[in-house]
Structures are given as C-alpha cells and as structure tokens.
Amino acid sequence: MTRMEKPQNFSRRTLLQAGGALVVSVGAPLALKTSALAADGTAAATRPPLNPDQLSSYVAVNADGTVSAFFGKMDMGQGLSVAIRQMVAEELDVPVERVKIFIGDTDTSVNQGGASGSTGVQNGGKQMRAASAEARRVLVEMAADKLGVPADQLTVKDGVVSAANDAGKKVSYSELIGGQFFNVHLDWNGQIGNPLYAPGKAKPKDPKTYTIVGQPVPRDDIAPKVFAQENFCTDIKVPGMVHGRVIRPAVAGAVPVKVDEASIKQIPGARVVWDKGFLGVVADKEWDAIKAAKELKVEWSQPTPPFPSQAALYDHIRQAPTRKREEGKGAGNVDDAFKNAARVIEAEYEWPFQSHSSMGPACSLVEIKDGRATCWSGTQKSHFVRAGVAAILGMPEDKVRTIWTTGPGSYGRNDADDCAADAAVLAKAVGRPVRLQYMRDQGTGWDPKAPASIHKARAAVDAAGNVVAYDFLSRGFSRVDVNTNGSKPWDTLAGQNLGVALKSGDGFGFPGESYGFTNKRAAWETIAPLLDRASPLRSAHMRDPVGPQTCFASESFIDEVAAALNMDPVAFRLHYVRDPRDLAVIKAAAEKAGWQTRVSPRRDQRGNTVSGRGIAYAQRGATRVAVIAEVDVDRGSGKIWARKFTVAHDCGQIINSDGLHHAIENNVVQATSRTLWEEVKFDSKTVTSVDWRTYPILDVTEAPEQVDIVMINRLEVAPSGAGEAASRPVPAAIANAVFDATGVRIRRAPFAPGYVKSSLS
Amino acid sequence: MNKKFSLNVNGQVHSIEADEDMPLLYALRDDLGLNNPHFGCGLSQCGACTVHVDGKPKRSCTMPLSEVGDSKIVTLAGLGTPEHPHPLQTAYVQEQVPQCAYCINGWIMTAAAFLRDNKKPTDAQIRTALRGLKCRCGTHMAIVRAVKRAAAMMG
Numbered sequence: 043m044t045r046m047e048k049p050q051n052f053s054r055r056t057l058l059q060a061g062g063a064l065v066v067s068v069g070a071p072l073a074l075k076t077s078a079l080a081a082d083g084t085a086a087a088t089r090p091p092l093n094p095d096q097l098s099s100y101v102a103v104n105a106d107g108t109v110s111a112f113f114g115k116m117d118m119g120q121g122l123s124v125a126i127r128q129m130v131a132e133e134l135d136v137p138v139e140r141v142k143i144f145i146g147d148t149d150t151s152v153n154q155g156g157a158s159g160s161t162g163v164q165n166g167g168k169q170m171r172a173a174s175a176e177a178r179r180v181l182v183e184m185a186a187d188k189l190g191v192p193a194d195q196l197t198v199k200d201g202v203v204s205a206a207n208d209a210g211k212k213v214s215y216s217e218l219i220g221g222q223f224f225n226v227h228l229d230w231n232g233q234i235g236n237p238l239y240a241p242g243k244a245k246p247k248d249p250k251t252y253t254i255v256g257q258p259v260p261r262d263d264i265a266p267k268v269f270a271q272e273n274f275c276t277d278i279k280v281p282g283m284v285h286g287r288v289i290r291p292a293v294a295g296a297v298p299v300k301v302d303e304a305s306i307k308q309i310p311g312a313r314v315v316w317d318k319g320f321l322g323v324v325a326d327k328e329w330d331a332i333k334a335a336k337e338l339k340v341e342w343s344q345p346t347p348p349f350p351s352q353a354a355l356y357d358h359i360r361q362a363p364t365r366k367r368e369e370g371k372g373a374g375n376v377d378d379a380f381k382n383a384a385r386v387i388e389a390e391y392e393w394p395f396q397s398h399s400s401m402g403p404a405c406s407l408v409e410i411k412d413g414r415a416t417c418w419s420g421t422q423k424s425h426f427v428r429a430g431v432a433a434i435l436g437m438p439e440d441k442v443r444t445i446w447t448t449g450p451g452s453y454g455r456n457d458a459d460d461c462a463a464d465a466a467v468l469a470k471a472v473g474r475p476v477r478l479q480y481m482r483d484q485g486t487g488w489d490p491k492a493p494a495s496i497h498k499a500r501a502a503v504d505a506a507g508n509v510v511a512y513d514f515l516s517r518g519f520s521r522v523d524v525n526t527n528g529s530k531p532w533d534t535l536a537g538q539n540l541g542v543a544l545k546s547g548d549g550f551g552f553p554g555e556s557y558g559f560t561n562k563r564a565a566w567e568t569i570a571p572l573l574d575r576a577s578p579l580r581s582a583h584m585r586d587p588v589g590p591q592t593c594f595a596s597e598s599f600i601d602e603v604a605a606a607l608n609m610d611p612v613a614f615r616l617h618y619v620r621d622p623r624d625l626a627v628i629k630a631a632a633e634k635a636g637w638q639t640r641v642s643p644r645r646d647q648r649g650n651t652v653s654g655r656g657i658a659y660a661q662r663g664a665t666r667v668a669v670i671a672e673v674d675v676d677r678g679s680g681k682i683w684a685r686k687f688t689v690a691h692d693c694g695q696i697i698n699s700d701g702l703h704h705a706i707e708n709n710v711v712q713a714t715s716r717t718l719w720e721e722v723k724f725d726s727k728t729v730t731s732v733d734w735r736t737y738p739i740l741d742v743t744e745a746p747e748q749v750d751i752v753m754i755n756r757l758e759v760a761p762s763g764a765g766e767a768a769s770r771p772v773p774a775a776i777a778n779a780v781f782d783a784t785g786v787r788i789r790r791a792p793f794a795p796g797y798v799k800s801s802l803s
Numbered sequence: 804m805n806k807k808f809s810l811n812v813n814g815q816v817h818s819i820e821a822d823e824d825m826p827l828l829y830a831l832r833d834d835l836g837l838n839n840p841h842f843g844c845g846l847s848q849c850g851a852c853t854v855h856v857d858g859k860p861k862r863s864c865t866m867p868l869s870e871v872g873d874s875k876i877v878t879l880a881g882l883g884t885p886e887h888p889h890p891l892q893t894a895y896v897q898e899q900v901p902q903c904a905y906c907i908n909g910w911i912m913t914a915a916a917f918l919r920d921n922k923k924p925t926d927a928q929i930r931t932a933l934r935g936l937k938c939r940c941g942t943h944m945a946i947v948r949a950v951k952r953a954a955a956m957m958g
Contacts, residue, residue, distance in 0.1 A: 119902035119940060260899055267904040268895045269888070270839035270880035274905065277838035285833075329822060329829040332845075401905040401939040402843045402851060450841065450851075451903035451939050482844040700899060704945065708902055711941030734848040734937055743930045745943035 089223045094152045094240050095230035098223040100173035105221035107201055107214060109134060109141045114154030115166035116146040116422055118452045120765050121701030122162040124261045128697055129167050132254040133174035133246055135198040146424040146446025155236035156423030160763025163697055165236050176242025180226055184218045249695060249757040258700030275420040275447035276405040276479060285328040286468040286478040287335035289321045290488055291342050293727040295573050300341035306334045315471040319539035319576060324472050347726035348573040356392045359496050359518055362569040366548035374561030379511030383502035387606050389599050392790040393591035395722035396492040398584055399737055402450025403485025404461035409475035415442045420449015421458040426527035433531050434466040453585035457489040459528025463536035483732035490582035491722055493519035497595030501603045509603060511561035514553060514596055520568040521588050522547035523581040538576045546571055551588040553596035554661035556621035578729040586766035589662060590713055590773050597658035597774030610639045611657050623666050623692055628659050630690035630752045631668035643785040650678050656778025658771035664762035665693040671775035675783045680799025684714045684776050689768055690752040694759035706768040707749050713772035715740035721792050808868050813881030827871055828852045828863040839879045840908040849937040850909020854878050860913045879908050882915060891915055894953040902940030909936040914950045918957055
C-alpha cells in the first residue's frame, strides 16, 4: 500500500470533525519547546503518518484533556467500544468518560482487522492497551522533565501527573501534550489485520490494580440510538446523491442479455447501469429507484438451473468430489483401535445453509469527488472494503476512504461488503454519489451463506466400556468460498458480475474440545460451490464460522456415547475432558443449573409435553463455554421451547461484565434461533428464502424464559473472544435436552416442528 | 402521479409532493429527512419502520401516503427526548438493550402503545403483545426486561 500524499489535510479535517481534537505534530514529544508549531499555523494540520508503528495512530491527548482512541476494529453492537475505552482509560489513568473512540475510519485508524473472529478485545484491545501504556510512560517522562522530578517518583490520577511526595508539583496530560500528536515509534510486528501488534517500551498494568477494566461501564452509544439521534449508515446523505438499487436474476447465474431502458422512462431521473452481469438503476428519490428496479424490463440468459433439489442437498455433500481435506492434531492409531474395538458407536449429523439475514439489508454510500472516493458502510472491515472499492473503481487505495458507520446488524461476512462494491459500480457509472440499500429479498436471498455440512462421528469402545478411539469428520461447503472480506473483486458479487472469476477458497474447522481419548482423529473435507459465479449460495463466515454446526455434531455424539455407555452426560465429560478450564466451565454450569446425575433419556414422562435437560461444551480459541439447555417438547406439534439456559463462560480476563453478559445472552438466543428455525430454502433455480416468512427466526414468544450466566473471571489470563463463543454449544445442548426428554435423537438442524414431529413418530 | 400531501409528524406539519402509492416510510426518510424509522423489509414483517399513526403502531413501509390523511404521526424521535424521555427509552438505556439497534423502532413504538393501554402486564402478556417483531441480534431477553421496567416506571 502506498502512503497518502497529503495525510495532514485528511487528518486535520477528519479529526476536527471527529471530536474537536486539535491534534498537532510536535516531533519528538520532548522537543516541545523547540517545536515550530507556534510559528506555523498549518502545523496544526500535521500528524505523523498513519502507520502501525506510530503511537499517534492509536491514541492522542486533546487540548481539553480528553483522550482520543483510534481503533481499527469495529463494534457490531456488542459493546466493544466501551471495552476498548476502559482498557485505554485504565492504562492512561484517566476517567473512562474522558476517552472518546473513533472506529473504523480508514483516515484515522490503521487496519487492525475489523470485526473478525471475536478478536476485538483479544487482539484489538491488546494493542490499544499496549499503546496506552506506552502513552502513559511517555507522558510521565515528559512530566519528569518538566517538573524536575524523577519519573519513578511520579504518580498519575485522572490525567494529572504529580510528585508522590509533593502534590504541589503537578502537570496535566493536556498541559504536556494536549492538542498535539505523539511522535513515538512502536515496535510493530510488521503485520496488519488481526495479528497487528505494536507495543512500546512500557509494560501494561498489573491486572490486580485495575479500577476501570472489569467494571460494568454502560455503553454510551445506546442513548443516541434510543432517541433517534445517531446516524446509521442507512441515514448518511451527501449533496447531489441519488438512490440506487441492483437487480438480481431469477435464475442464479443468469446475466442480462437485453435491457429495455424505455420501460422506466416515466420514472423521474431513473437511469440504468448495465455492465456485463451487473445490472442496477438509480433515481433521485428512493421510492423511484425501487420502482425502477421493479419495472425495468430485462431479458436474461437462460442457464441450466444450477442447484440440486433441497432434498438432495446432503446426498450431494456426501457424494461430491472432495476438494480439500485437512486433519487436525490427533492421537494414537485410530484405524487400529477401531479394528480391535469391542463395540463401535456411529452417527451422522446434518446442518443446512443459513443466512445472516441482518435486521436491515446492507446499505452503502459511495461518493467520487476530486479524484478521491469515500465509502460509508456498515461493514465489519472498513480497511478491506477500502481495498475492494479501490479495485472496483480502478483507483489506488490511498485515494479511497471508508468510513464505518453503524449498520443494520452484522454477524460475519454478510451483505455489507457486496453492497459497498455495488454502490461503487453505480457511483462510477452515473458520476454522482450513490446510496444503495438492498431490498429484503436480496439481504436474505443473496447474502453469503453459512455453509451446509454433514458430520460423521464414530467411537470405539473396549470390552470394559472405555472409549478408546474417536473419529470425527466434517464435510461441507467451504467457509471461505468467498473470503471473509470484500477486499478482492472475486469475493464480491459486483466483481463476479463484472467478469472476475471466483477464486473459491477452502476451509472448515475442527471441534474445539479436550477429550483425552487415547486414539483420536478429527478431519474436514470441503467440496466445490454449487455455482462458480455470483451465487446466492456462495458460502462464507457467519457468527462463529462452522462452530455451531461442528459442535452440534461433536457434542451430540459425545452425548450419544454417554447414553450408550449408561453414563450421565456431565459425568462422562468430566471423566474424559482433560483441560482444567474446560472442566471448570462444565462443573460451574452443572452446579448453577442444579444438575442431577442420571443417565439420559428420562423415560419417566407421560403426556403431550415432555421436558429434558442437556449439556454441551466447547472451546473457541482460548475461550471455554458450557451450556445446559432445559427444553419442553410438545409431542403433538413437534414444537420445542428452549425454556432455560445455564451458561458458564470463561474468556480469561473480563473487561466489562455487563457487556459480556449481553454478548452471551444474545448469542444464546440467536443460536437457539439457528437451531430451531433457520434453514435457507432453495429450488433448482435460486434461493427461495427471501424474507422473514420464508426464513423464519425465533419469535419473542419463543425466546427462553431464563438465561443464567456464570462468568468466570481470570484476571491473569489474557482476554479472549466473547463475541461468538456462547453460540457454539447451544445447538447440541438443545439436541441433548430433546433426547433426554423424548429418547429421540435429532441429528438434523433446524429442529422445526414438522421435522421434530416426524422424528418423534 | 405526484400529489400534494400534508403530513403531521411529531407535531409539525410538512408539505410534500409525492406518488400517492409511496409508503409513508419514504416520505419520512427521504422527503422529510428523518433518520428514523428504518427500512427493514418493506413487507410489514419486521417492525423496523414502526411509527404511531393516531397513537397506533403502524408499519410505515407498507402504508401508502394516500391512507395517511391528516393523521398525527409520531416517530421514535417524537416519542421522547433525552430531556423528556418516554419511560421505555429510559428503560432501554438502563437495561442496555440493543445490540445493533436497527430494530428498536418496532419494539419501542409497539410497546409504548401496549403499555399505554395495559398497566402492570405479565411477562407473557408483554411477549404476546410484541409477537412478530424481529430482532436478529437476539436481544429478546433484554427487551422484555426493559418493557417490564418501563411498565413499573409508568405505575
């Protein structure tokens, strides 16, 4: 990437707009007195280059004593912003209210990877913590110089540095550097994105001394939303803007062959943008753009319908050629162990395509002006969208700015990045700023999907009833058929519609657990996508990518083995699980839920409604979660109510207990929705799940009555991700509870009433 | 064809010219420049566009201008302000309800009308009253807590 030609211009405007932070480059902080800034009015416009190795890229002290934190990861509403503000405030010893955060603007933050894999705190926070600790160290050294007191005899409180033994000797951060940028180099590891790390010389605080980190500080972005004062990305308007809509084919893979522009000539300002497979319209008014997209007469090519019937999906996954196979770290000799087994237990599980179906379809605004482009987007990854928009526009990246703005919900690679690229195509074609929001059928029908998969598990048991071998295979569409961001044209619909060939990647995952079976193997296999261009069934990341489906199979199977061996499900896990933190969450959940030791299923219930309990657990990275579900099953209708959950969660050091509580609760509810209801339907031509009727999700009347949460706080363990982990064990916990209640094992998601009813009979 | 409409929104009267088939949502967002409500589905399925029309929660995404007449329209911004918040807005902040927050018009505007007519509702009554509204982030538990809290505030 090349550097911006005039960083100072962008920086100044951005920062003044951003927070009134008049931030001035002063060279080395200790050279303050000799700085030329007073002599040069424009010096206020300069900032050291926005590089990962500059302290100024992460924190600045403003003239009014507030602190600006510049963050290259995005908050999708899980309270990451306040968590980062707490980490910054803690290290700098300033009140958290004084820390302002600026997120995901490519002009003010470096590429820390965006919202990605629940690494907001784990990686992003780690960097902000290191940078803030270094800022404090530098400020204390500056104060030492100014006050004539050695640095080790200074203390900091509320942004004021004072001598430990003479409170009269003091100087505030704002007096030291307020309104000026740090000019301090960090020890950058040379990486961008999630692995970016650039510490200074300072060592962050001892967690035992924390007063801000760990507290349930409320989010400050909720009131503006509740009072309708905050602009979402859907609300951004610029002068001269027109509204765009894109048009998708009724048969996936079809391209326009004839477009009758006259068919919309009665609509004021309506224009067609047609380039190869790309087709869209713009109009001055949004309703007119919608009408134009609806009324435009288009003749499409007639490709062979690309998809198998829905009923044949899992057979297709079983039979399609394997494109890539990968094995995880195993143990022993699995094949020999199975040959010598006294008993083999086997089962197979199925998981459908699922849609992000964000609350609103994606929206983006692209403005091209004076040789530069600006893109407003609700994307999870604004730096990568900058690259994608630049590629679509044929502009260098440093001429493109992406401004992340709160979007209509996001749980991974949803439709946001496609929308940014589509808006760029429209804006370039019509020479005006274009605001594009997809329609509902596009948000649900055409977002990248969570991949469908099958999972085969088998266990070998010896004559004494010990599990001696375990073999687990996931097989499905790739989690990176299109990549996790839209930085490359082949990963967006716009790029593919303009003729760039898909470069489908391969990836799936392994169960996250620590069962100490002597012989153990886990593997995954991916198959090719059903359609290799602009497919509504292209697969990508969705909340806890491939985690819920893999864990659904692996933890359902563990339960099946426990039942087959007449063991209590918790006791079985405690017997075989090895990792102490894993054991701790299982025990904590069982204790909180009042788990009674017995073998599943219950077999003591009569009547139409039967109840059961089930446990599942998982590691997700360094995070561990155990979930106990208690369900009621209506045998007549097949309807399941996941009435109560008990969650034990260990993500190391807790930054904000209230934010964590909400993140866990929301994950549990969303994962319940995915387990009970969610399945992308399709026919041979295209996806037929296009709205909330054809892609139903959990209703408030079906939400749990109670979610009890045990948060294990490990101060000395580096914080790990909490944005997705609690989703992972939910499907298996529900399935295991249904088995406990009914004696019937549900091995295919979703557990919709019709399917459950037929399984029970 | 375009017609003249007079819209009474949050106590102010606005004149616009628009297609009579155009849903109220686009008049509010596009012609009046209000940033709430939101477009969620355009199908009356989710609630993100909910406003009060003469005190009743209505999905503005499917309500054509021709049906609005001289009704009084109130949006989320008109329900309360930081200085004079509706109890539900206060409760939403206290309970830290939203994740993405794109859905909140539906829940708050629907619950506001429900609580006006139903004092001290049970959990089950609250859930039934909110049936059909969508929240994709899964904040349902917090929503119900906030509505209960608001109900308690409203006595």
